[in-house]
Every structure is written in C-alpha cells, then in structure tokens.
Amino acid sequence: MAGEGNHFVGVDFGGTKILAGVFSPSFKLLKTVKLSTKAERGVEAVIERIARAVRDAVDEADLDLKQIRAVGLGAPGAVDSEGGRVIYAINVGWENVPLKKELEKRLGLPVFIENDCKASALGVYHIELKSKPRSMVGIFLGTGVGGGLILNGELHAGENFAAGEVGHMVIDADGAKAGRAARGSFESLASRTAIFHRIKMAVKDGQKTILTEMLGPDLEDMRSGDLRRALRRGDKLVEKVIAEAATHTGVAVANLICVLGPEVVVLGGGVIEALGEEMLPVIQKRAQELLLPGTSNDVRILLSQLGDHAGISGAAVLAQARSK
C-alpha cells in the first residue's frame, strides 16, 4: 500500500465535527468537506464517517484517491502518533483505538495521526509562519484548551506523547472549577466552556446582558460569535468575562514564555477566531507585566489567521512530512 499521488488530505476530527481538506502539492487548499461526528453511534461508525469525509473531499476536488499521497489527521485527546492509536479522547468517549490502521484499511492510503492541537501547531508553524522561527508555542482556545510546542523547528512530542497540554497548567490554585478541567487550570478559566459557564452563572445571578435578548433567557445554542456581537454592542457583562479569560490567557502565555523561551507565541482556536482581536491587547499586557525585564519581553504574541483551517493544514503538513 502506498500513495502514488502528490496531493494530501488533512482531517480535523473533533467532538462535534469532522473537517477534511484536500491540499495541492504546494499546500493550496482545494476543497473541504464537513460532516458531523455523531460520536454516539460508536467508534466503528465514526471511523467510517472519517473515511467518508476523506473520500467526499477528494471527490469534491475532482480528484481520485490514487492522486493522494497520504492522509493526516488531528484527533482530540492523547494520541500515540508513532503507534497510530488514540490512547483516549474524552469528548468522543474513545479509548485505545487503532485509528491509523482502521483508516488505512478503509482508504488504501497511508494515514498519519497526531493530537489535534499539535497538528494545528504544525499547520500554523509551517504554513502560516513558513517555518521561520526556531521555536513556537501554539495555544488553542476552543471547547477545551490545548497546545503544541515547536522547539528547534520540530514538534515536541514529550514522553508518552504527552507534551503540549498547556490547558492543564494550573495558574490559579484557588480558582474556579469548570467542566472536567482541574481546579484553577488554564482550561477551566479560559476555554469556551468556562466562558459560557461564567456568563450563564452571571445571568442566573440576575446580571444583565444583551445575550438574553439575542438568545433567550437560557442562552441556548450560544456561540463564540454571539459574544463578539454582544461585545461590539457594548455589553458590559460579556466585556468583563472576556477580559477575565484574556487576563488568564496572558498569565498562561507568560508562564510558557518563562519556561520555554520561545521566539513566538501564536493563539488560535474558535474562541480566538471570534474574539482574538478584543482579547489580544489584554493578553499582551498581562504577559508583559509578568515577564522579566530585558529577556523574554520581546517575544511576539500573535493571532493565527488560519482559523478553522489550522487543524486540516497541520494534518496535511503531517501527511507530507511522514510520507517522505
């Protein structure tokens, strides 16, 4: 089995959706296909859906599977990239799934898998930053918070492929708990889950927000974009909650700069895509306050422009790098 083509497919596989993108040999994105994950149908069904997303995207691009060299995929949770297994992925309920082997069987193509945030970091580093910095910290704020480290030009895997879990860093040991995240962890303070939770609690406490006019009293189906719209209409509650999340993000950024000394820190993920422009000045200010004078305070802190395409781009980069 070998991919004979020179195109790549990158897949971003998450708790709610599967996004597959077809890339040209020079990493131009040709077409994408999005399917919902439907994790509740079980592992087998989801793997079949991933394979279908790949086939459909290739067809959308007027290509044939034979024109694909390899498929890369970013999966949520802990991923054994070398062994091709998802060790566990809480938000789809997977444990020890040999995803690489199962997809290769279905597609007849080489498949390479990686943690979704590590894949996104690869995408940001190689596609967006053209592999120029020596080192980069990628931080992705979405439903949860994840990250990926590029050190000396290489993705840092860590023992047991466990490096880069920046969302689990405790930054406020006395802080609030949200969802599954550890008490006071970065994720429990700045993920979309945490932000939505704080807004809902504030509304229950009787605080006013335009969001209840927009979405109804229970704030059902709230999305990050709703927060952006509320912010731009001058909503004080949303402003406060987003500023708090940004301040916490600034602390996490400073921590990572102190420990790793990267050349650049890039922020991405759904929360940043929607609210990054509003959050960046607060993040930068808080990080600068905490950094040592004369050393780390000239590290660039940027917003990724890849948005939703960071994951598929990075997965395609992975496919290329591993199939060489």
Added chain:
Amino acid sequence: MAGEGNHFVGVDFGGTKILAGVFSPSFKLLKTVKLSTKAERGVEAVIERIARAVRDAVDEADLDLKQIRAVGLGAPGAVDSEGGRVIYAINVGWENVPLKKELEKRLGLPVFIENDCKASALGVYHIELKSKPRSMVGIFLGTGVGGGLILNGELHAGENFAAGEVGHMVIDADGAKAGRAARGSFESLASRTAIFHRIKMAVKDGQKTILTEMLGPDLEDMRSGDLRRALRRGDKLVEKVIAEAATHTGVAVANLICVLGPEVVVLGGGVIEALGEEMLPVIQKRAQELLLPGTSNDVRILLSQLGDHAGISGAAVLAQARSK
C-alpha cells in the same frame, strides 16, 4: 590561550558564596574552596574573588592551573552563555557584565558560563543520571526558585537564553506576594524566602513554634536545617508551612509535566537538601492528582543526591562540553 590540562574546575557563584571545585578527567571531585561573595564590594572585586577561589581550589588539589583544561561557572540571573555575559543578576546587583572575558584574562584559561540552575540541571543530568533519560526537568528550590530543561539530551536555552525560569510560573494568581517574585508565582510560594516569610508572619500572629526557642523571638539567622530539626521534633507550624510549599511544588511539577512531557523531574537546591524527604511524598501526591490518567502519571519525580555540589558538577560538565 588554551587549557593544556585534563582537569576541570566548576564554580557555583551565588549571592552569598562562591564555591569552586576541582574535578578529575572522570569527574571525580578532588577538592573544593568556598569564599563569601561580598557583592557589596562591587563587580571588579567579586570577579577577583571568583578567580581567587579557582586558584585556591586548584592549589588545594595539589595541581597547577596548567593542569586545568577549562573552567565552568554557574551565575545567578540571566546569562548569555554564548556571549559570556551576565545580562543581569538581581541578587548581586550585576547588569551586563562580561564575566567570561574578565575571568579568562585573570586565569589564562578558557571559561564558560551559564545560568546557575541550568548548570545544576546539567550536573544532575550528566553526573547523577548518567545522561540516561531523554528529557529531564530540574527544579531548584533555594533563596529563589530556578530550573533547567534537558530536552532530547540537550540543555534547552530558549531565545535570549531565557528558558527554564520555572520559578516565575504563576500557579496561584490569587496567591501571596513574597520578595521580588510575581504575585502567585511558584517562587513566591515555595522558595526559602517565601517559607521563612510565612513562618515569621505566623509567629507575629502569635502562633507557636519550637523555632522561637531555638533561634529567639525574631527567628534571626534561620536556616533550612532549623526547619528540618523543628519538623523532626513535631513542630506543627513548620509542618504546615512546609506541606503548603510542597503542595505548591507539586502543582508546578504537574504543570511542567503537562507542558513538556519529561521522562524525569529532579528536585534540588538548599530547601530540598534540608527538607526533600519530608516534601517529596506531598509533592508526588499533588502532582499525581493533577496529571491526566494514562499518560504523564508515570513520570519519575526524584530528589537530587548531589546537594550543594550540583552547581559545581554541572559547571565542570559545561567546561568539558564546551572545551572539546
């Protein structure tokens, strides 16, 4: 100028003392000499004292400077290892000192300098762990808190030589401030300075401790060893303060494991030398509670046995590595 010999001198240069050790070609420690730093006498005088400590140690070992290949030195603060400059070192009041050049002029030998905690990490990694793990995080609890990262067998310098400043990680954004450290930083919660501060505050608040019997009501000249003695006599206040510092250290250890995925975490420094056995179980317990199941929770967390000699050992390793 070239060192013709095959022995090495390692120097640990700190706020209160200068320790120089002479090592055989196989890194057996032959002799040490300790001088007080006397930072108040100015940069020139301190550099002269460092040179004297090196000469005296070589003489103590019945050797001649000609039998030394190179000198390595760990200095406090931010060190430009390649340029041979101490960028700044708060606790001796130095800024932008060309220490390498000045010492080479005085000694007629190649001198290599590094941040003191990075040097200690090198010593622990190469001398104590025989360079076996692929990656190691070294954490040193003393007057302040510093660290050194070994990734893929190499010391990770970071941009501007600023990596490894683990003491500046904020782990409790609502936490107490101590000394110069940032609010809620690991250093402000678990350094000797922080521990002593908490004990003194508690005594002022009227809490009882054997320490006042041992040292008088103002707890003058308190040392880490006094805390160990108090602990072993069942002192409840010291027990509580040390347990808190150990709990905070456990949080920092878990954070570094999440981000870096090291094979081993080694704890050292004066606080650990005196109190490590009492602190380790608390540190390990807290770290395990915070780590993700199935991935990082089998990372080994150890106490360095090098004690006060970690710095000079690592400086000697540096001297060897750089003079090859």
